[in-house]
Amino acid sequence: MISKQKYNRLIGIVWVAAMALFAVGPVRADDFRYNGFETTYEFSVHPGDLQYFYVTIHIANNDAPQLVFSMPAWMPGGYMLANFARRVADFQAVNSKNERLAVQKIDPNSWEIQTKGDPVIHVSYKVNIAHGAFMGKVIDSNFALVNGPSTYMYIRGHKNDPVTVKYNIPENWKIATGLAETQNPAIFTAPNYDVFADAPALLGLFKQFTFRLKGVPHVVAIKGPVNFDTGAFIRMIKKIVTYETQEIYRDIPYKKYVFIYTIYSGRRGGGGLEHLNSTTIGLSGDLLKENVKNGADVTAHEFFHVWNVKRIRPEVLGPFDYTKDVRTTSLWVCEGITSYYADLVLARTGIWGEAKFLKNQAKMISALQSNPDRFKTSAEMSGWNIWQNGYGGSGISFYTKGQILGMLLDLKIRHLTNNTRSLDDVMRFLNQWFAKWDVGYKDSDILRAVNAVSNQDFRPFFERYVGGTVELPYKKILGYAGLKPVFEKKKVPYIGKIAFFGPQNRVFAVDRESPIGKAGLMKEDHILKIDGRKIKNRGDLAKLLNAKKPGQTLKFLVKRDGKKITITAAVKSREKVMCKIETTASPAPEQLMMRKAWLHGATD
Ligand SMILES: [Zn+2]
Structure with a gap:
């Protein structure tokens, strides 16, 4: 239920927002120049x-x-x-x-x-x-x-x-x-x-399936070895599409949507790229054969981009200036909130259980709390700096911190509005007042939208946790849903962040300030062997690294411009934080209700 008085106040705010949009004009004049x-x-x-x-x-x-x-x-x-x-x-x-x-x-x-x-x-x-x-x-x-x-x-x-x-x-x-x-x-x-x-x-030559939702065709094209249960895979995609279009946005903003999957062999993790009304996703056939749910998170993430970043977008992300970097402080919204919703949609549709959802959020918290750069770089600046730092480079990830911020914002909005409003309403508000008018938002509009929807002042929250680097209030906010974070710390061997991909282990990001960066590993290097062993993925690297003690070395054999080079990194140690999200001892009925509404998708 939402009280009549609150509803009227909200309509007032919405109306002011609509007038503001009229003032600047909902479309650019040159759209019609032909x-x-x-x-x-x-x-x-x-x-x-x-x-x-x-x-x-x-x-x-x-x-x-x-x-x-x-x-x-x-x-x-x-x-x-x-x-x-x-x-x-x-x-x-x-x-x-x-x-x-x-x-x-x-x-x-x-x-x-x-x-x-x-x-x-x-x-x-x-x-x-x-x-x-x-x-x-x-x-x-x-x-x-x-x-x-x-x-x-x-x-x-x-x-x-x-x-x-x-x-x-x-x-x-x-x-x-x-x-x-x-x-x-x-x-x-x-x-x-x-x-x-x-x-x-x-x-x-590829396999193609089509399903319709409200008459709108959704094409699923699958290229590569299809050795998994495509029936279950398509049903899962349809569940995700149905939930995001019908329950979150209540909107299908395209005439056709196309999922392009390229399937490869081997157990490497997947990746995807969002497009206006399509997506390209790479997935391991072996992992899908084990369980088609291994393709759920990336699918829910890329599909959520239909709105968040493709239509609900910062001003600089459409129309595009392709000549130079186009910076925004809102990538934590574009990517982080998208990742948060991908997980939430999987929980709400039952594709994931509640435990898996909470485990994944705890994993994000662990990653952020293990990164000392969280006191130097805000969520806003991590997105702004991506153009110079590169993916997986120094600083913090706006995906990770943005995802955590999405969860904390959602719970805080629910708490302050007695569970009558949520981040879902913020996303619908942004869809209504920006995407539908085909205008981008200013970086400051996110705070305005949260304030308008919740009828509360979130400026202190944004100043501390979004634009600032104050430690996030996990305990307080998770407590609203009868949950608590439990932290454990240990020292682990460390050489720095390296991101590599593909059958040739092509390095696409390396932290230049880290031991491996200082030792000389560079972007575009191909990792052939580490300590004489072939590696296939990050897990293989982690195994070799975790067997080391600080002071020992790790030898990388890499190929660069056709030549083989050996790079020796000195292993250091760093503190790793591991977080678990647990239920509090005796949660009150409101806390249980909030958790149920949050993970099952209702605001009251
Ligand atoms: Zn994304």
């Missing part, structure tokens, strides 16, 4: 060529004497400069008479063409994809996985113009993409470059 400039991308793979993707861009109705074609310097969802232009080769341009046009590279990402005002221009180039992508190979003889920003150039001044794309692929190949379909199954359209680039395409 000057007849036509762009058609033609994508090709050449049989037997596993080195390059081939792109041709056909322009019609041009009237400018010069056109500038640019590769994005980064891609939405990956907050680091990737400089995709370095992979481009054989850039050429011709006019309507097939005459070569003068081309000049005017900055590291851009090519300028002298069109002489010819209305028809054809540009072609190829993209080196031999190194693969974050989740492994992007091509072999029976598939290609096309990522927009690393493949397609945009045309300066024409990012808002509509786009058509045609895929030239072998006849027996299929296409899975979130883009709008046309009569021709190989041709798709997008209203602008942002939407086009944010829709990856899986081309090739």
